[in-house]
Every structure is written in C-alpha cells, then in structure tokens.
Amino acid sequence: xxxxxxxxxxxxxxxxxxxxxxxxxxxxxxxxxxxxxxxxxxxxxxxxxxxxxxxxxxxxxxxxxxxxxxxxxxxxxxxxxxxxxxxxxxxxxxxxxxxxxxxxxxxxxxxxxxxxxxxxxxxxxxxxxxxxxxxxxxxxxxxxxxxxxxxxxxxxxxxxxxxxxxxxxxxxxxxxxxxxxxxxxxxxxxxxxxxxxxxxxxxxxxxxxxxxxxxxxxxxxxxxxxxxxxxxxxxxxxxxxxxxxxxxxxxxxxxxxxxxxxxxxxxxxxxxxxxxxxxxxxxxxxxxxxxxxxxxxxxxxxxxxxxxxxxxxxxxxxxxxxxxxxxxxxxxxxxxxxxxxxxxxxxxxxxxxxxxxxxxxxxxxxxxxxxxxxx
Ligand code: C2E
Ligand code: CA
Ligand code: CA
Numbered sequence: 001x002x003x004x005x006x007x008x009x010x011x012x013x014x015x016x017x018x019x020x021x022x023x024x025x026x027x028x029x030x031x032x033x034x035x036x037x038x039x040x041x042x043x044x045x046x047x048x049x050x051x052x053x054x055x056x057x058x059x060x061x062x063x064x065x066x067x068x069x070x071x072x073x074x075x076x077x078x079x080x081x082x083x084x085x086x087x088x089x090x091x092x093x094x095x096x097x098x099x100x101x102x103x104x105x106x107x108x109x110x111x112x113x114x115x116x117x118x119x120x121x122x123x124x125x126x127x128x129x130x131x132x133x134x135x136x137x138x139x140x141x142x143x144x145x146x147x148x149x150x151x152x153x154x155x156x157x158x159x160x161x162x163x164x165x166x167x168x169x170x171x172x173x174x175x176x177x178x179x180x181x182x183x184x185x186x187x188x189x190x191x192x193x194x195x196x197x198x199x200x201x202x203x204x205x206x207x208x209x210x211x212x213x214x215x216x217x218x219x220x221x222x223x224x225x226x227x228x229x230x231x232x233x234x235x236x237x238x239x240x241x242x243x244x245x246x247x248x249x250x251x252x253x254x255x256x257x258x259x260x261x262x263x264x265x266x267x268x269x270x271x272x273x274x275x276x277x278x279x280x281x282x283x284x285x286x287x288x289x290x291x292x293x294x295x296x297x298x299x300x301x302x303x304x305x306x307x308x309x310x311x312x313x314x315x316x317x318x319x320x321x322x323x324x325x326x327x328x329x330x331x332x333x334x335x336x337x338x339x340x341x342x343x344x345x346x347x348x349x350x351x352x353x354x355x356x357x358x359x360x361x362x363x364x365x366x367x368x369x370x371x372x373x374x375x
C-alpha cells in the first residue's frame with residue numbers, strides 16, 4: 001500500500017480550470033454586447049452551459065484528489081515521511097515528501113500499523129536487519145570485555161529506522177519472535193567467530209522484549225542456538241527490563257532459573273527507571289544491573305543522581321551483582337564511575353555502536369595495547 005496526497009502543483013493546475021471557464025463566460029458577454037441579439041443570446045447560453053459543466057467537473061475532481069487515498073504500494077515511489085501511530089512517531093529524513101494521514105485517528109493508526117507490519121515482514125525475508133555492537137569497557141582491566149548487540153534496520157527506499165520505531169510494532173504484531181530469533185542466532189554466530197579469533201574473554205549481550213518471554217519459547221530457542229553454534233553459554237548475556245520481570249513473575253523465575261543454570265548471564269536494563277519494588281532482586285538470578293543513562297547524564301558530586309548512583313552501586317555490591325553504567329558520554333562521567341567502582345562502562349565516550357568489522361578491528365587494537373603494556 002502507498003500513501004498518496006495531492007501536491008500543490010496539481011492543486012494549482014486544477015484551479016486554472018475554473019479561471020478558464022469564467023473567461024469563457026466573460027467573452028460570451030462581450031460578444032453579446034457587440035453582435036446581433038439572437039445570435040449573441042444563443043452563444044451566451046452555450047458558453048454559460050459549457051462553463052457551468054466545467055466548473056462542476058473541476059470541483060468534483062479537486063475534492064476527490066485532495067483527499068488522502070490508499071493505493072497499492074509502488075516500490076519506486078515510497079514517500080511516507082511521517083506517520084502518527086498512537087504514541088509512535090516515525091520520521092524518515094531521507095524522504096522528500098511529507099505525508100500526514102487525514103482520516104479518522106483510529107483508521108489511520110490501523111492503516112499505518114498494517115503498513116509497518118508488512119514492511120517488517122518483508123524486511124525479515126529480505127534480510128534488511130543488521131546488528132551493531134557497542135563495546136563495554138571493564139574498569140578493572142581497562143580492556144573491552146564485551147559488547148551490547150543493537151539491532152538496526154535499513155529499508156532500501158525509506159532509509160534507516162531506529163529500533164525505537166520498529167521494536168514496539170514488532171512487539172505488538174508478534175513479529176518480535178522471528179526478529180528476536182534472528183538476533184539470538186546472529187549474536188551466537190558472531191561470538192563463535194570472535195572466540196575463534198582468540199577473543200575468548202568476550203561476553204555479548206542482547207536485548208529481550210517482554211513479548212518474547214510471554215509468548216515465545218525463549219529458553220528452547222536459546223538452547224537450540226547454543227547447541228547449533230557450540231558456543232560457551234557464559235559468553236552470552238541477556239538484557240531484560242524491570243517490566244519483563246514484573247509481568248509474569250512465576251513463569252519468569254522458572255525461565256530465568258533454567259537460563260541461569262545453563263550458564264547464561266542475566267542483566268537488568270535501564271535499572272532505576274521501572275518498578276520501585278526491589279524484592280525481585282532476591283527472587284531472580286540476576287548477574288548485573290545496567291544503571292540507566294538518565295542517571296549517568298547528570299552525575300556530579302552534588303546532584304540527587306549522585307546519591308542514587310552510589311546507592312545502586314552499594315546495593316549491587318551487597319548482593320554481589322555487577323554494575324554496568326550505560327550512556328557514558330564524557331571523561332568526567334567515566335572518572336566518576338571508575339572512582340565509585342562501577343564494573344563496566346558503555347557509552348559514546350567509550351565507543352559508538354560499531355559494525356561487526358569495526359568491532360573486530362577495535363578488539364585487535366585493544367589486544368595490541370595490552371600486549372604492548374606487557375613488554
Ligand atoms: P537500550 O537497550 O537502552 O540500548 C541503549 C541505547 O542507547 C542504544 O540505542 C544506544 O545506541 C544508545 N546509546 C549508547 N550509548 C549512548 C550514549 O552515550 N548516550 C546516549 N544518549 N545514548 C547512547 P538504540 O540502538 O537506538 O536502541 C534503542 C533501544 O531499542 C534499546 O535501548 C533497546 O531497548 C531496543 N533494542 C535495540 N536492539 C534490540 C533488540 O535486538 N531486541 C530488542 N527487543 N530491543 C532492542
Ligand atoms: Ca539494552
Ligand atoms: Ca538501556
């Protein structure tokens with residue numbers, strides 16, 4: 001399906017028609033004044049009739065074309081730039097035209113959702129998804145100890161989509177199951193490759209959605225992929241948000257216990273932004289807390305964020321849980337977090353998310369530095 005809206009050039013073209021019609025009427029009146037009365041009356045009636053018919057036709061055409069219409073999607077003319085879909089706004093800077101749906105809100109949402117669902121489905125079969133790896137730095141060794149796998153989608157016509165745009169729709173439509181499976185499989189294959197290159201210390205984390213826990217057979221899926229790729233389970237870390245843990249507690253405890261017994265690590269993403277109940281920290285087999293970037297953003301010795309971060313670190317230490325700070329953007333933030341003994345740092349100050357090849361280069365450079373230090 002393609003979303004179409006009348007361009008301003010076309011509107012101008014249509015406005016010309018009534019102007020021409022009125023000119024005809026004016027000419028008729030002129031003729032009336034200079035010719036014989038009978039002939040003039042006859043011509044005036046003809047001109048008038050013609051003018052009225054054209055006016056009527058142009059009005060109908062203008063109204064019809066001004067309305068947004070849905071047509072079969074023409075792959076060469078994708079021009080959706082802006083769709084309002086509930087709370088999700090998708091913007092695509094590479095596109096020339098701007099579209100706003102003008103039907104009623106519910107119809108627009110359903111149409112836009114179906115459109116995105118179709119795009120995601122096609123993207124899965126066309127292999128348009130890719131993974132970036134954002135390095136994590138160990139504050140103890142000063143080395144890259146792992147990375148977080150972050151999904152990206154490049155559509156050949158619409159350009160890049162941020163995961164914040166398509167993950168919620170993939171969750172709503174259930175497409176997160178095949179997409180999540182692809183992420184797990186790809187991450188495990190890459191871990192195998194990096195381990196074979198000699199980087200056995202690497203631990204790669206991936207994000208899991210609540211839906212994957214609720215509906216998917218996540219334990220079996222991961223177990224199968226581990227068996228296929230033959231990688232050590234300790235090299236895989238799963239990032240879950242607090243909401244996942246709170247949603248389906250009993251089932252969740254069971255699933256996480258099984259994953260943990262397989263040797264896989266579990267970390268809590270965006271820690272501090274979700275539920276305030278901390279009792280789940282005792283119930284679930286958690287290995288790490290990822291301190292949310294909103295806290296890291298504003299740390300300095302005098303803010304409330306400082307108090308919160310120090311409390312999180314102290315609590316994690318007491319529970320023997322690792323801490324990872326995400327969204328580290330400045331040297332000051334990094335120094336502060338090192339001083340307060342956070343275990344790992346992740347953020348633009350350490351590195352942007354990298355392609356597979358860039359991350360491999362980074363690993364070799366990191367290794368070279370360590371080797372140089374030893375000699
Ligand atoms: P997240 O798990 O909190 O991922 C961290 C996000 O912060 C990433 O955005 C990353 O690019 C960004 N980031 C990294 N360093 C910095 C920094 O220093 N400053 C700031 N301001 N931001 C930084 P991204 O890649 O756009 O991912 C957004 C969200 O999409 C992720 O948030 C995660 O919840 C979700 N996501 C990404 N990949 C997957 C996936 O494979 N599966 C699922 N279910 N969700 C995913
Ligand atoms: Ca994450
Ligand atoms: Ca996060």
